[in-house]
Amino acid sequence: MDKTYQPHSLETKWYQHWEKSGYFKPQPSQSKKAYCIMLPPPNVTGSLHMGHAFQDSIMDALIRYHRMRGFSTLWQGGTDHAGIATQMVVERQLQAQGVSKHDLGREKFIEKIWEWKEQSGNTITQQMRRLGASIDWSRECFTMDDERSEAVKEVFVRLFDEGLIYKGKRLVNWDPKLHTAVSDLEVISEEEDGFLWHIRYPIAGQSTHIVVATTRPETLLGDVAVAVHPDDPRYQHLIGQKLQLPLCDRLIDVIADSSVLPDFGTGCVKITPAHDFNDHEMGKRHGLAMINIFNDSAVINQNAPHQYQGLERFAARKKIVEDLERLNLIEKIEPYKLKIPRGDRSGEIVEPYLTDQWFVKVAPIVEQAIQVVKTGKIKFVPDNWKNTYFEWMNNIQDWCISRQLWWGHRIPAWYDEEGKLYVGRTEEEVKLKYNISLNTKLRQDNDVLDTWFSSALWPFSTLGWPQETKELETFYPTNVLVTGFDIIFFWVARMVMMGLKFTDKIPFNTVFVHGLIQDSHGQKMSKSKGNIIDPIDLIDGVDLETLLKKRTAGLMQPQMKTQIEKNTKKEFPEGIPSFGTDALRLTFCAIATTGRHIRFDLNRVSGYRNFCNKLWNAARYVLMNVEEHPLGKTEADRTYSIYDQWIQSSWQQTKRMVAQHFEEYRFDLLVQCLYDFTWNQYCDWYLEFTKPVLMQSDNESLKMGARYTLISILDELLRVFHPIIPFITEEIWQRTHVILNQMPTTESKESIMTQAYPEYNKHLHNAQAERTVEWLKAFIINIRTIRSEMNLSPSQTIPVVTTGGSSFDIENVNNYQTVLKSLAKLSELSQLPPTEEAPVAASSLIGDMTLHIPLKGLIDKTKEIERLTKEMGKLQKDIDLFSKKLSNPSYVDNAPKEIIEKDKERLTSAETNLAKLTENFNKISAL
Structure with missing residues (x-):
């Protein structure tokens, strides 16, 4: 092995080897259980971001873990056509050449998108390879490839024929820049500064008026009523009367509706059913007209008074306000903060817009999707996310599935010259299905389907549905969906509904919901x-x-x-x-807590890079002490020391916890316990315990026991760690595998990823060995602590005298003199008879035994007293400073809470350290 850990060369080498060898493909057999995860398909336009890398690391860990446990595993990958995002990318490229999509026409434009997809659309999948994702790339899918397109048509036609898909004029989120409806997911609402205009609406036939407050005065042109609360005493006498709509030659009614909030604005609400979602619902309740005043570019249309027609919406707003002021119809204008909805792709303010769209009627299919979660057939992890799922499902609205784009699954619907609608998988099928003459000319619907429509079919369409394939039989339902909480509504719920509707099965057993990555x-x-x-x-x-x-x-x-x-x-x-891939993956798993948001700190990555380096160096130590040395051919050749027995026992407990954490999706706890065992138990202690055995013992059987334990634990540790850090573990395992199996080569022809995942072995649990070694560790730690406190050099050998102690304490001192002297750097270790008085010493208690380090002759009394006096003076200054600050009420009441807490911690620390130094000062003064 190289002296230093250099991740990049080994990462490229091993990933190419894995993919070329076909290790990512499922290995089905009758004796194997199936395990499948569906990759949430990233946008084909995209590149790997932190959210992708985070969830991909988790999914790959699960896939590698189950593959090593003997499951026939499939991580099904692929990309999403990302309707709006992809179309925008190609449109911008054409605009740079001075060409618009309309110049090309629909077919040529779509050809350009396919060309771009083939050339640049695999960026993210190549980056996923860099991350180590063990996806079966031979099965990679695309939401608009032929197989997925057939599935989409099949679902659309079946739903339409059952009356679950319909076309109707409804209010939708409309992006006036992209000229398409957009889903709620594609709308970002953030608070912005605006105004609240208080407008006077004259009461017909009277010289009085009522005042209506609005944030959108331009929509006044589409008002059809003013609503008040039926119990509002201010306006009860006006209910049923007529108002003169300002700037328009129309009269509108005053209506009563209990949804009106009397405390908002003036308690009078203008009702514009064609341009506000709440107004739309109220308009339906009261049978009001729906007057659309915008065209698809948010320009005022012919339904408004002539003087405003052709004005862009905000230019119209300005002119309307000016005209209202001129007519003395503005009561007042006040600053107001409001949520402004913008399209996440265009940044344009979206409009509620009344237009013909296609919808899925979800009420008939939602109940079963609720029940499978209620009954536990689908489990959410953490469990509380099922409440979010229920909240949306219980208030679900019909799903608008049409988009006014060219890129996407074109809706399989056709119209004749009279506008009559027909739905089928193809035009030929439509003509046969509806007994239409083959010579009749039909026109296909121009709209495409919402990207989420094809994504909702992903778990079964990627496995070959609607065909009854072997993959569908083997891997469906899938095992776990790994996703962020932000798409529970838009993707998870729809996959459940579609899966149940078209396969009569749930699409996955578990939904593991992770938090969203934030900065530090x-x-x-x-x-x-x-x-x-x-x-x-x-x-x-x-x-x-x-x-x-x-x-x-x-x-x-x-x-x-x-x-x-x-x-x-x-x-x-x-x-x-x-930092390399392994350090990044280890960081992602370590921060995968159950929280809603996850902070990403670069210091964590640096720390886990150091951990990989620690593992590398530990492996080098093991290989140097094991290679070309006998391990023993059978167990009879080996004698296992108390240290070998202890590390084996400790390792069993770790494996048991790892299995539990995998089961519970607690990757943070999994990394924590593996990190602790590797760094604190195996590297910091066990490797040190083996040095006296390997370097000082004459017992070859004992040495072979130590060598075998070193290499076998390392080999298992690499296999257990492999799902999290695949590259470094493969590189080191190639050598450990060869040594353990005594092969005449330096590198195995096998891969760690196909090896068995180590499991807990209760027969290797040894409570006595654990108790003894924990005692030895405590002894050594106590001596090292005293050294630090007394400013004794770590390399300086010192004498230790013990007094008292139970039979267990005394037995350990007698039996493990060699290791205690070696690791604690002792020149002498002796037991003082009960009749003798202990010398002036720095002391510590372990069990019932007291450890004494006689100070006489070890330190320069004058210099040490001088040093301690100086250190104690610094600490006393700190104590005085923090005590003064914390006793000042003005400071405590006004300083930030976190600063106060930090000051308290500093004060406590200074007082504790001063007490220790004072104790040492008194001991040294007594010499």
Whole structure:
């Protein structure tokens, strides 16, 4: 093995070997259980971001774990066509060439998208390979490939024929820039500064008026009523009367509706059913007209007074307000903060817009989807997320599935010249199905389906449905869906409904819901904040100049760009160092808590890079002491020391906890217990315990026991760790496997990923060995602590005298003199008779035994007293300072809580340390 751990060369080598060898493909057999995970298909336009890398690391850990446990495993991968996002990318490319999609026409434009997809659409899948994802790439799917397209048509036609898909005029989120309906998921509502206009609506036939407050005065042109609460005494006398709609030659009614909030604004609400979701529902309740005043670009149409027609919505707003002021119909205008909905792709303010769309009627299929979660057939982890699922399912609305795009699954519906609608898988099928003459000319619907429609079929369409395939029989239902909480509504729920509807089975047994990655300050990662971290940069490293360019690319505001550059230079003054894939994956698993949000701190990655280095160095120590040395051919050749028995026993407990944590999806606890065993038990203690045996003992059987334990524990540790850190474990395991099996080569022809996953062995649990070694560790730690407190050099050998002690304590001192002297650096270890008085010493208690380090002759009394006096003076100053601050009521009442807590911690620490130094000072003074 190389002296230093260099991850990059071994990562490339091993991934290519795994993929080429076909290890990622399921190995079905009648004796194997099946295990399947569906990759949430990332956008074909995308590149790997932190959220992808986080959940991909978790999924790969689960897949590798079950593969090693003997399951026939399938991690089904693929990408989503991402309707709006992909169309926008290609449109921008064409615009740069001075060409629009309309110049090309629909067919040519779609050809351009397919060309782009083939050339650039596999970026994210290549990056997933860098992450070590063991997906069966030979089965990679795309939501618009031929097989998925057939499944989409099949589902659409069946739902339509059952009356569960219909076309109707409904209110939708409309993006006036992209000219399409968008889903709720594609709308981001954030608080912005606006105004509340209080407008006077004259009462017909009277000289009085009522005042209506609105944040959108331009929609006044589409008002059909003003609503008040039926119990509001201010307006009860007006219910049923007519109002003159300002700026329009129309009269509208005052209606009563209990949904009106009397305390909001003036208690009078203008009702515009064609341009507000709440108004739309009220309009349906009261049978009101639906007047659409916008065209699909949010420009005022012919349904409004002539003077406003052709004006863009905000230009119309300005003119309407001016006209209202001129007519003295503005009561007042006040600043107001409101939620503004913007399309996440275009950044444009979306409009509630009345238009013809296709819908899925979900009421008939939602109940069964609720019951499978209620009865535990589908389990959420953590369990509380099922409440989010229920909340949405119990209030579900019909699903708008049509989009006014060119890129996507085109709706399989056709119209004749009279506009009559027909639905079928193909035009030929439509003509046969509806007895239409083959010569009749039909026109296909221009709309495409919402991307989530094809994604809802993903768990079964990727396995060959509607055909009854072997894969569908073997791997469906899948085992676990790994996803963020933000798409429980939009994807998880729809997959459950569609799965039950078309397969009569649930699509997965468990939904593991993870938190969303934030930066180290708890901020959402976003381009505008300039805090995005590219996972590939964490693997490969990136210099500061390149990092700055990536974070500020495309930003138009100089002030924002300057601030991001400043923050980046402060956080990464030299750029981001290279950590390698394993350190990043280990970090992701370690932070996979049950929380809603997960903070990502680069220091954690650095710490886990150090851990990988520690594992590498430990392996080098093991190999140097085991290679070319006999291990013994059978168990009879080996004698196992108390240290061998202890580490084996401790290892069994660790394996049992690992299995439990995998079962419960507690990757954070899993990493914690493996980290603790590897670093604290195996590396820091067991390797040290073996040194006296290997270097000082003449007992060859005992040495073979130590060598075999060293290599066999390391071999199992690598296999247990492999699902989390696959590359380093493969590299080291190739050598441990060869040694354990005494092969005449330096590298195995097998792979660690096909080996059995180590399991708990109760026969190797040894409570007595654990008790004894824990005592030895406590002895050594106590001596090392005294050394530190008394400022004794770690390399200086010292005498230790013991007094008292139980038979267990005394037995351990007598039986393990060699290891205690070696690891505690003792020149002498003796037991003082009960009749003799202990010398002036630094002392510590272990069990019933007292350990004494005689100080006389070990230290320079004058210099040590001088040093202690100086240290005690510093601590006393700190105590005085913090005591004064914390006794000041003004400071305590006004300082941030976290600062107060930190000051209290510093005070406690200073007092504790002063007490220790004072005790040492008194002992040394007595010499």
